[in-house]
Amino acid sequence: MNEQDLFYILALQRVEGVGDIMAKKLLSHCGSAEEVFKTKTTQLAAIDGVGATLLKNLKDKSVFEKANQELAFLKANAIKTTSFLDQDYPERLKHCFDGPLLLFQSGNIDLKNKKIISIVGTRQITAYGIEFCRKFISDLAPLNPIIVSGFAYGVDIVAHQLAIEFQLQTIGVVAHGLNQIYPKTHKKYVAAVEQNGGFMTEFWSTTNPDKENFVRRNRIVAGMSEATIVVESADRGGSLITANMANDYNRDVFAVPGRVTDKYSQGCNNLIKTQKANVLTSAADLVYILNWDIQQDSKPVQKQLFVTLDDDEQKVYDYLLKTGKELMDIIALRCDFPIYKISGMLLNMELKGVIRPLPGKLFEAI
Known part of the structure; x- marks a missing residue:
């Protein structure tokens, strides 16, 4: 343009x-x-x-x-601007009838990678939420997805920080112009985000972070992503609005379940209960439902001479060495693991390069 x-x-x-x-x-x-x-x-x-x-x-x-x-x-200020007619405008956002006319960007955003997911949730993230985010993003890292969030307190900033830690591109979609940062306490993260991705907004430099702008911001977070993940949420909140928008755009939505007594699991549990979100217990759930191709889309990783397996992974590996290729359900049965757990373990072991998947849901040791 x-x-x-x-x-x-x-x-x-x-x-x-x-x-x-x-x-x-x-x-x-x-x-x-x-x-x-x-x-x-x-x-x-x-x-x-x-x-x-x-x-x-x-x-x-x-x-x-x-x-x-x-x-x-x-x-x-060297702000990059793209219109909905431009080739480098987020592809999925083009298909949203109410997508922004213009997007302003700072940093080093590169949208050639089509694996874009948004991670949202409460501003009052708990230790449970932090632990889940770390495991989830670290397990996804070899697939090199782009992590999108809103640069707010809580789940948002944790998602950005972990993306940077695991060398993933991350995009902060903000509810104001690029002449300022909100919240101000997050200024210390700006350089790292711009180096590993950047910021995106539809708002002019004259726009302040007013309440109504956050709802408008959420449609960009939902619309540009292949899937929206809600990590923790109370029974009301902005992350639920984002999840509903993602559903309206016909995107996949995932929610991390929690105890029914936990305040910040109520929103996620309700999304699952009303069938507005898939249950997300591990990175394997997302990879399976989105049908991501691990072999074609993973980062090139130098083969390790010594791979560390935990006790459960070692048990599965020893079983496959002994029996050869085997069905996932049979592996779970013979190794005495629930099926939801074995799927995550097999993904982790595949990413470590010690097993490989075969047609028909078979796996074998390498």
Whole structure:
């Protein structure tokens, strides 16, 4: 997108009464944002939803001054801007009818990797939530997914930090302009996030982190991701809104179950109970349901001379060495493990390079 196109799209965004959906209608009809301002009123009036008030607002010349000011900010701060028509706009977000007209980005975001998941949850994350996030992200790391979250307190910042720790790209979708950081206490994480991914927003530099902006932000988190994972949530909260949006966009949703007496497991348990989310107990659950190809999509990892297996993994490995290839259900039965546990163990062992999957849900030792 060249500077002139960006200028007119920015101006269109400042027209009162023009939201993302209406802007896309106008662009589709006129061909470009510049042509929207040049098209005759009689022709614009024929577009569904365009009334007298909007026609009058399109004549407001002050929008060009505002567009110039924002354009100057974007250029001065090396902010990358993509429109929903651009090739590097998040692919899945293009299919959301209410997806943002423009996205502003800082850092080193690279969306060539299509494995994008969002991790959300309570701002009051517990030790249980932290432990799950660490195990989940570390197990997924060889598959090199992009981790998206909202850079908020709790689950969000833990997800970003763990993504960085395990050398994964991470994207913080924020509810304000890129001239500031919220919460301010998270400024210390900005450099690391930008080095390992970056920040994304639809909001201008003049926009503060007002309450209503967080709900709008959540649709980007849900819409750009292949799946949304809710780690912990009370019976109400922003993460549940994100999960509902993901469902509306026909995305997979996963929730980490918890004890029925735990406050911050109620939201997750309810998502599972009402069949709005898949149960997530390990990385293997997500890999299986999303049908990710481990062999083709994993990071190239130097083969280890000495692989450390825990006692349970060693038991499974010894069994496969003795018997050769075997069905997962039979492995669980003979090694005396529940099926939900064996699936996670087999994934971990596969990622360690000590076993390999075969057609028909068979596994063998390497």
